[in-house]
Amino acid sequence: xxxxxxxxxxxxxxxxxxxxxxxxxxxxxxxxxxxxxxxxxxxxxxxxxxxxxxxxxxxxxxxxxxxxxxxxxxxxxxxxxxxxxxxxxxxxxxxxxxxxxxxxxxxxxxxxxxxx
Amino acid sequence: xxxxxxxxxxxxxxxxxxxxxxxxxxxxxxxxxxxxxxxxxxxxxxxxxxxxxxxxxxxxxxxxxxxxxxxxxxxxxxxxxxxxxxxxxxxxxxxxxxxxxxxxxxxxxxxxxxxx
Numbered sequence: 001x002x003x004x005x006x007x008x009x010x011x012x013x014x015x016x017x018x019x020x021x022x023x024x025x026x027x028x029x030x031x032x033x034x035x036x037x038x039x040x041x042x043x044x045x046x047x048x049x050x051x052x053x054x055x056x057x058x059x060x061x062x063x064x065x066x067x068x069x070x071x072x073x074x075x076x077x078x079x080x081x082x083x084x085x086x087x088x089x090x091x092x093x094x095x096x097x098x099x100x101x102x103x104x105x106x107x108x109x110x111x112x113x114x115x116x
Numbered sequence: 117x118x119x120x121x122x123x124x125x126x127x128x129x130x131x132x133x134x135x136x137x138x139x140x141x142x143x144x145x146x147x148x149x150x151x152x153x154x155x156x157x158x159x160x161x162x163x164x165x166x167x168x169x170x171x172x173x174x175x176x177x178x179x180x181x182x183x184x185x186x187x188x189x190x191x192x193x194x195x196x197x198x199x200x201x202x203x204x205x206x207x208x209x210x211x212x213x214x215x216x217x218x219x220x221x222x223x224x225x226x227x228x229x230x231x232x
Contacts, residue, residue: 034220043122043209043223044160090159103150104211104221108159 002027002095004074006107013081013114021076021110023091032094033074034104035065037087044090050074061085081114088112119143120212122224129200129231137195137227139210145190146212150221151183154207166193200231 003026013019025031032051036044048059055067065076076089091107119142129135139149148167152160164180166172166187174180182204184196193212197204207228211221 036223041125041207041226041228043120043225044211044221046220046222049220103162103165106159 002093002105004033004091004093004105004107006089006091006110008110009108010111010113013112015083015114015116016080019078019081019085019112019114021089021091021112023074023076023107024072025074025091025093026072027093031067031074033065033067034092034094035059035063035074035076036090036092036106038090038109039087047076047089081112083114083116086112086114120146120210120222120224122210122227124227125225126228127230129229131201131231132199135197135200135229137197137208137210137229139193139195139212139224141191141212141214141222144212144214144222146193147190147214149187149193149210149212151185151193151195152209152211154209154226156207160209163195197229200229202231205229205231 005024034049035047038044047063048057050057050067058064063078088109088111090109092104095103095105121140123138151163153163154160162175163178164172164174164185166185168187168190172185187193207226209226211223213221
């Protein structure tokens with residue numbers, strides 16, 4: 001079964017420092033991986049995706065993610081964190097093998113807190 | 117970018133009444149819409165998948181008579197919580213896709229339901 005794991009409930013970073021939010025995956029076949037961000041009482045906003053090609057994927061708001069097949073990881077990164085990046089981040093994998101339709105399987109989420 | 121509008125953003129209702137939540141794709145045709153439920157500080161739980169013009173597919177453990185889903189057009193899906201109870205209080209989020217190749221899901225801003 002497809003699944004993703006986000007091992008950290010919360011990540012604390014000082015503003016201006018680099019940030020990493022971790023995600024590992026377990027899939028059958030080629031992984032289709034996504035990162036979403038959620039602000040309080042809002043829906044999810046798409047940040048970036050990996051389907052194929054370059055292992056380093058660049059997305060919205062200066063975020064990027066590195067696909068590592070050998071480590072089955074897809075960590076989200078940003079070189080310099082902003083206080084406004086504080087939010088809940090979800091890693092997701094597309095499940096392509098159930099009932100003939102695509103759906104996303106979400107990780108538990110990681111709360112990012114960026115301190116001034 | 118693709119926009120999904122969800123209405124209402126919050127609703128308070130009395131126990132025993134029914135509540136309807138609308139999800140609209142504003143600038144694309146959504147062949148498939150997904151309904152999620154999110155408990156505080158938890159990840160998204162997929163409730164059901166609705167395809168335009170056909171019956172919704174519910175995830176295991178989700179009562180289809182309790183959560184009625186209608187996807188009558190390519191731009192509108194509705195979730196009706198019937199005979200609501202306090203335990204139905206939650207944050208409900210819809211998402212939509214046109215299933216163009218590898219398109220990400222686009223999410224509404226969610227509906228906070230409180231049943232008193």
